[in-house]
Amino acid sequence: AQKITQTQPGMFVQEKEAVTLDCTYDTSDPSYGLFWYKQPSSGEMIFLIYQGSYDQQNATEGRYSLNFQKARKSANLVISASQLGDSAMYFCAMRRDSSYKLIFGSGTRLLVRP
């Protein structure tokens, strides 16, 4: 069975600093994708970044980067130069390439301090 684990229920970071949100996953499938979503207090789910299991390089999207360590089955999200608007819930998710279902972790609430 597939599983996503986010062990940090909540985190604080000082504005302009970098922060790492942890995500580990469990799957026996060789081909899968990993996603990060942001959910601000308004409630919508905002897609941030994607990493394929066969991608050789870590994904980056602006201030977001994904630290993908396949052997350790981890896909941590790194946010550089944190901004107050980054305060939100962050969800890690996984999908096998043979499936259409996204499996979500329980989320990490990030609070950026001024």
Added chain:
Amino acid sequence: NAGVMQNPRHLVRRRGQEARLRCSPVKGHSHVYWYRQLPEEGLKFMVYLQKENIIDESGMPKERFSAEFPKEGPSILRIQQVVRGDSAAYFCASSPLQSASGPQASEAFFGQGTRLTVV
């Protein structure tokens, strides 16, 4: 997001009433997915529909819940005789194709969700 529209954004129902949640997929998308988010939890898959067909409803409760995606019009998630435990955010996502590699293939983009409160 990629233009998935859900309405209403907020819905309040008394116990025993029916709730109807609508999802208009991105134009041209023929695949719709519904997820439920209970308070303080991640999203959980409920059902996957194509036009006029239910492909996978393994995540949907067997009783009181139903979903449809007609040839014309939005996808509807219907909850009959709602109970307090149905209070949650319900998200819809759409795709033009069934899952393929990459974020653009399916359910990478969600609607804004419908927050159902049962009082």
